[in-house]
Amino acid sequence: GEDVEQSLFLSVREGDSSVINCTYTDSSSTYLYWYKQEPGAGLQLLTYIFSNMDMKQDQRLTVLLNKKDKHLSLRIADTQTGDSAIYFCAESMAFSGGYNKLIFGAGTRLAVHP
Amino acid sequence: DGGITQSPKYLFRKEGQNVTLSCEQNLNHDAMYWYRQDPGQGLRLIYYSQIVNDFQKGDIAEGYSVSREKKESFPLTVTSAQKNPTAFYLCASSIDSGHYSNQPQHFGDGTRLSIL
Numbered sequence: 001g002e003d004v005e006q007s008l009f010l011s012v013r014e015g016d017s018s019v020i021n022c023t024y025t026d027s028s029s030t031y032l033y034w035y036k037q038e039p040g041a042g043l044q045l046l047t048y049i050f051s052n053m054d055m056k057q058d059q060r061l062t063v064l065l066n067k068k069d070k071h072l073s074l075r076i077a078d079t080q081t082g083d084s085a086i087y088f089c090a091e092s093m094a095f096s097g098g099y100n101k102l103i104f105g106a107g108t109r110l111a112v113h114p
Numbered sequence: 115d116g117g118i119t120q121s122p123k124y125l126f127r128k129e130g131q132n133v134t135l136s137c138e139q140n141l142n143h144d145a146m147y148w149y150r151q152d153p154g155q156g157l158r159l160i161y162y163s164q165i166v167n168d169f170q171k172g173d174i175a176e177g178y179s180v181s182r183e184k185k186e187s188f189p190l191t192v193t194s195a196q197k198n199p200t201a202f203y204l205c206a207s208s209i210d211s212g213h214y215s216n217q218p219q220h221f222g223d224g225t226r227l228s229i230l
Contacts, residue, residue, distance in 0.1 A: 004156070031216055042120075042204055042221035043157075050216070088156065092217065099164060100145075100208070100217050104156035 004105035006089055011111045018076040020108045022089030025070065029091040032065065034074045037086045037107065046074070046087075076110075084112045116141045120205050120222035126230045127192065127199060135190045135225045137205035144210040146188035147219060150174060151202040160203075163188055164210065192227060202226050 004024045012018045024032065030051050035043040049056045049063045049072070056063045062075040076083055086107040093101050118139045127133045139146065145164050149157040159172030163182040177196025182188055188207075192199045203226075206219040 008154070031218075033218060035221075040224070040226075042118075042223045043206075045218050045220065048216065048218060099162070099170070101159065102157075102219055106154060106156045 004089055004091055004103050006087075006105035006108045008106065009109050009111070011113065012079050014079060014081060014112050014114050016079055018079045018083065018110055018112075020074045020076075020087050020089075020110065022072040022074075022105055023070055024072065024089070024091040024103070026091060026093050026103075027067070027070065029093055031092040032063075032072050033090045033092070033102070034061075034063065035088040035090065035104075037088065039085075043088060079110075079112050081112050081114075084110055086110070118205060118207055118220060118222035120203075120225050122225060123223070125225055125227045127227060128230050130194045132191055132193050133227065135192070135203055135205075135227070137188045137190065137222060139186055139188075139205075139207045139220075139222075141207055141220065142185070143207035143220075144185070145208045145217075146182070147206040147208075148172075148178070148180065148188070148190045149204045149206065151204055151224075157204060160190065200228050 006022045033048045034046045036046050037043050047058050060077045064073045086109050088107045089105045090102045121136045147162045148160040158174050161180040163169040169182050179191045204224045205222045208217045208219045
């Protein structure tokens, strides 16, 4: 079945690295995404990784993909208070008619404290 | 600036009333989506549309209806048949819904619907 799982809460000290983990179920997923949601707002696309890659770096963000274990992680270096938000992992799945569906995890709430 | 505009930001519904949430995009995207978000849960797909004049039910379509008469607009009606409508509603769009290319979905800022 479709299932994307994330831990619900992460607390880190300002300046430390944050690592948010995600597991997914569909080995045929082509793209995996990380979105950020601030309070009362929509989802902002942070980064993505293609399934034939195992790592992608984009400034303070590093995405690691272990396709064998269906495990995805997002590392935020030098975490700042502005990084406090909910982070969603999503996998892209193909449905009939070529339709592309995103399956979202429940989100990880990142709290950054001084 | 290109983007997705949802309105209103807050909406209140009385018992037995239908309400319509607006979603407009100027990104020239073919595909549009409606999601419902409840506290502590991920996003659940209500309806999606791959092209003008066509739309399909998502995972939780009961009690909702949509139309796609124009490429840039995908309004969602929450009908009186939806018994638990209180939630945060998010509209999204993507270039098209093809699976084998990178098709990130871009989101509006959401509409929060509450029951009076």
